[in-house]
Every structure is written in C-alpha cells, then in structure tokens.
Amino acid sequence: xxxxxxxxxxxxxxxxxxxxxxxxxxxxxxxxxxxxxxxxxxxxxxxxxxxxxxxxxxxxxxxxxxxxxxxxxxxxxxxxxxxxxxxxxxxxxxxxxxxxxxxxxxxxxxxxxxxxxxxxxxxxxxxxxxxxxxxxxxxxxxxxxxxxxxxxxxxxxxxxxxxxxxxxxxxxxxxxxxxxxxxxxxxxxxxxxxxxxxxxxxxxxxxxxxxxxxxxxxxxxxxxxxxxxxxxxxxxxxxxxxxxxxxxxxxxxxxxxxxxxxxxxxxxxxxxxxxxxxxxxxxxxxxxxxxxxxxxxxxxxxxxxxxxxxxxxxxxxxxxxxxxxxxxxxxxxxxxxxxxxxxxxxxxxxxxxxxxxxxxxxxxxxxxxxxxxxxxxxxxxxxxxxxxxxxxxxxxxxxxxxxxxxxxxxxxxxxxxxxxxxxxxxxxxxxxxxxxxxxxxxxxxxxxxxxxxxxxxxxxxxxxxxxx
Numbered sequence: 313x314x315x316x317x318x319x320x321x322x323x324x325x326x327x328x329x330x331x332x333x334x335x336x337x338x339x340x341x342x343x344x345x346x347x348x349x350x351x352x353x354x355x356x357x358x359x360x361x362x363x364x365x366x367x368x369x370x371x372x373x374x375x376x377x378x379x380x381x382x383x384x385x386x387x388x389x390x391x392x393x394x395x396x397x398x399x400x401x402x403x404x405x406x407x408x409x410x411x412x413x414x415x416x417x418x419x420x421x422x423x424x425x426x427x428x429x430x431x432x433x434x435x436x437x438x439x440x441x442x443x444x445x446x447x448x449x450x451x452x453x454x455x456x457x458x459x460x461x462x463x464x465x466x467x468x469x470x471x472x473x474x475x476x477x478x479x480x481x482x483x484x485x486x487x488x489x490x491x492x493x494x495x496x497x498x499x500x501x502x503x504x505x506x507x508x509x510x511x512x513x514x515x516x517x518x519x520x521x522x523x524x525x526x527x528x529x530x531x532x533x534x535x536x537x538x539x540x541x542x543x544x545x546x547x548x549x550x551x552x553x554x555x556x557x558x559x560x561x562x563x564x565x566x567x568x569x570x571x572x573x574x575x576x577x578x579x580x581x582x583x584x585x586x587x588x589x590x591x592x593x594x595x596x597x598x599x600x601x602x603x604x605x606x607x608x609x610x611x612x613x614x615x616x617x618x619x620x621x622x623x624x625x626x627x628x629x630x631x632x633x634x635x636x637x638x639x640x641x642x643x644x645x646x647x648x649x650x651x652x653x654x655x656x657x658x659x660x661x662x663x664x665x666x667x668x669x670x671x672x673x674x675x676x677x678x679x680x681x682x683x684x685x686x687x688x689x690x691x692x693x694x695x696x697x698x699x700x701x702x703x704x705x706x707x708x709x710x711x712x713x714x715x716x717x718x719x720x721x722x723x724x725x726x727x728x729x730x731x732x733x734x735x736x737x738x739x740x741x742x743x744x745x746x747x748x749x750x751x752x753x754x755x756x757x758x759x760x761x762x763x764x765x766x767x768x769x770x771x772x773x774x775x776x777x778x779x780x
Contacts (some may be wrong), residue, residue, distance in 0.1 A: 319501075326493045329493040407461040408460040434463065437454070443465065451466050523547060523555075569614070572607045583596045583600060629666070633696065633705075637657075640677055644692065654691045655692045656691055656692070663696060667774065675746075678747050683711070688711070691709075693709075708767060713765055722744055744760075754775070755774075756775065757773045
C-alpha cells in the first residue's frame with residue numbers, strides 16, 4: 313500500500329511527539345517518585361534519631377537485666393513503643409543483643425503487621441528498603457548499633473500512588489494528546505507540502521503549447537527552493553529545444569511545399585500526354601500518388617507545428633454542422649467504389665455550431681476518410697446528436713479493428729497499428745493527431761473504441777458555443 317508524503321510526515325511527527333510525551337510522563341513520574349521517597353527518607357532519619365536517643369537513655373538496661381526487672385522493663389519498652397507508634401502508619405523494630413541472644417521488640421499497633429519482622433530484614437545491611445508487610449508496602453530504614461539493630465518504617469504506597477496517577481494521566485492525556493498531535497501533524501505536514509502541491513499543479517498545466525509557463529517562485533532558501541529553480545531551468549531548456557524543433561519543422565515543411573507543388577504539377581502535365589505507353593503512364597501514376605501523399609504530409613506537419621506553437625489562427629463562426637456532415641457522407645459514398653459497404657446516417661439533428669468551419673470540416677473528413685479506407689465490407693454508421701450545450705458526432709465502421717494494446721497510442725503522431733493503419737492504405741499517420749488537436753482546440757473530447765475483426769467507433773463531443 314502506498315502512502316502520500318503528507319501521511320508519512322504526519323505519522324513521523326505523531327511518532328516523535330508521542331515518544332516525547334511518553335518520555336515526559338515517565339520522567340515526571342520518576343521525578344515525583346524520587347521526590348516523595350526523599351521526603352519519607354528524611355522522616356525516617358528523624359524517627360531513627362529519636363529512637364536511638366530513647367533506646368540509649370531508657371532501654372539499654374534490657375541488655376543486662378534479668379528476672380522481674382527484665383519483665384518489667386520489657387513491658388515498659390512495649391508500652392513506650394505503643395504510645396509512640398500504635399496509632400500511626402509506621403512502626404519500629406528493635407533487636408537488642410543480649411547474653412541470651414537477640415531480643416526483638418515492636419509496636420503492636422501496626423495494621424496487618426505482626427510484631428515479628430519479616431525473615432531476613434534484620435540481617436540486611438544498613439540502608440533504605442521497600443518492604444512488603446502483609447499486603448502493604450513500607451519504606452524501611454535499617455541501622456546497626458553497638459547494642460543491636462534498629463528498623464524504623466513508614467507506610468509507603470508511593471509507588472502505587474504514582475502508578476495510579478500515571479494511569480489517570482495516560483487514560484485522559486494519551487488519547488487527547490494523540491488526537492491533537494495527529495491534527496497538528498497533519499496541519500504542519502500540509503503546510504510543509506503546500507509548495508510541493510502548488511508546484512505539482514503548476515507542472516500539470518505546462519504543455520508543449522505553453523512551455524513559457526514556470527513553477528511559482530519559492531522564497532525560501534532551502535532544498536525545495538533549489539529544486540524549484542532547477543526545474544524552472546530545465547523547463548526553460550526544454551522550451552528552447554522544442555522551439556527550435558518546431559521552427560525547424562515549420563521551415564522544412566515550408567521549403568518542401570513549393571518544390572512538391574511544382575513536382576505534382578509537372579507529373580500531372582506529363583500524365584496527360586496522349587502518346588504515353590501503358591508502362592510509363594502507370595509509373596507516372598505511382599509517382600503522382602506519392603507526390604500527393606508527400607504534399608499531404610507536409611501540409612499536416614505545418615498544421616501541427618503551428619498548433620504546437622499556438623500560431624495557428626482559429627477563426628470561429630457559426631455554421632450548420634448537419635449540412636457539413638451530410639456533404640461528408642456524400643463524399644464517402646463516392647469513394648467506396650464497388651466495395652460492398654453501406655453508409656448509413658442513423659440520426660442527424662439540425663445543429664448550429666460556433667467553431668472554426670475549416671478545422672471542423674477537416675475533422676469530419678479525416679474521420680470519414682479513415683472509415684472508408686479501412687472498411688472493405690459491411691457498414692459505416694454516422695450519427696449527429698445535440699442537446700442545449702453539446703453536440704456529439706459519431707462514426708462507426710466494420711473494419712479490421714485496432715488491437716487493444718495500440719489504443720493508448722492511437723492519437724500519437726506517426727503511430728501506426730499494424731492492421732489498422734498500414735501505409736498501403738494511403739494514410740500519413742497524422743490524421744488522428746490532427747483530429748485530437750482540433751477537438752482540444754475547441755474544448756471538446758474525442759474517444760475511440762475498437763475491437764479486432766469487429767470494427768472501430770469514434771465519438772466527438774463539442775460545446776455548441778465554442779471553447780468551454
């Protein structure tokens with residue numbers, strides 16, 4: 313599947329913005345997490361200092377006490393811890409090294425926490441840890457002392473709180489950001505591609521008849537500005553080259569027309585001599601036919617050269633197209649000779665057409681001539697229909713037809729389909745090219761359809777009031 317540059321640019325911009333958005337969200341979440349953790353760690357240090365002071369001033373007697381004194385002091389320690397932390401989301405674990413082994417104390421008010429610490433917690437090195445107690449996470453601070461190990465902890469749902477915040481941000485912000493980025497990216501891509509679109513539209517309007525046109529100037533001094541300047545330079549070189557070819561064609565046709573006219577006249581005079589033998593007369597006939605064909609080629613070349621440069625004077629006037637068509641049918645019937653071909657006028661509206669009479673006549677005669685030359689038997693059907701805006705002239709024959717692969721090139725100059733446009737038929741290879749130019753010059757359309765062994769159909773559609 314092919315995607316436009318604008319679509320690809322939009323996707324790229326969206327991907328970049330989306331990546332930056334995710335990076336900023338994750339970075340913000342991490343910054344928030346570490347900021348909150350730092351605040352908790354400061355509180356834990358204060359709690360640690362307070363507990364160290366209490367233990368060293370009041371509870372160190374437990375290390376050496378025994379019997380009733382030991383039990384009394386133990387209750388005092390547990391009571392003190394309960395008062396300090398019994399109703400807070402935090403706790404203390406105190407492990408004292410005594411001759412009888414470590415004695416562990418903890419406040420009893422911890423939610424969902426047993427007095428005994430999780431396995432391995434007291435054996436950890438000094439530092440801060442995230443520890444799971446039951447189903448809740450606590451931020452713990454483990455410190456080592458001469459008299460034992462102290463663990464202070466504060467409930468720290470920081471990670472989950474940030475995760476919930478991040479989820480909320482993503483659920484709302486992600487779709488909204490994606491929509492905004494898509495719209496903004498498409499707008500920016502369209503803005504960036506606007507000069508390209510304008511240049512493409514201008515390029516489509518440049519043809520052989522208006523090579524003087526150029527791409528719109530681009531003010532920016534960037535790669536696209538260089539491309540526009542390069543293309544305009546290329547068009548200027550093409551214009552110069554085409555003008556030279558067109559001028560050469562006109563000059564050559566003009567220079568050939570006079571000697572061909574003289575040659576044709578001399579051959580016609582020689583052919584009319586009475587004492588010619590049959591062989592000489594046949595040779596003169598062939599030479600005269602070739603001179604006539606060459607004259608037609610030269611005239612057609614001059615017409616096309618003038619049309620390419622826009623120098624052909626199109627003189628529009630109003631005339632009866634139906635009369636012109638009927639005259640062309642009469643000429644066709646006289647050219648059929650003895651061939652079993654029937655010419656039928658299927659429909660003929662009375663039409664007043666505003667156009668160049670000479671060119672339209674040439675258009676109709678060229679199409680009729682093609683039908684006559686390539687139809688050896690069968691029928692040639694002609695129709696002329698008009699509405700309030702357009703007139704449609706169609707001609708269909710039962711000739712050999714044209715191969716489908718040749719149809720896209722049928723209006724090219726000197727192009728010949730093997731079966732339909734053979735040289736022995738007398739064609740110059742320029743007739744349909746001239747027809748196409750005449751129709752285009754009048755703002756019309758010409759369509760040709762054909763099928764091998766069944767025939768060819770040509771339809772011309774012209775506006776009644778001249779060029780649209």
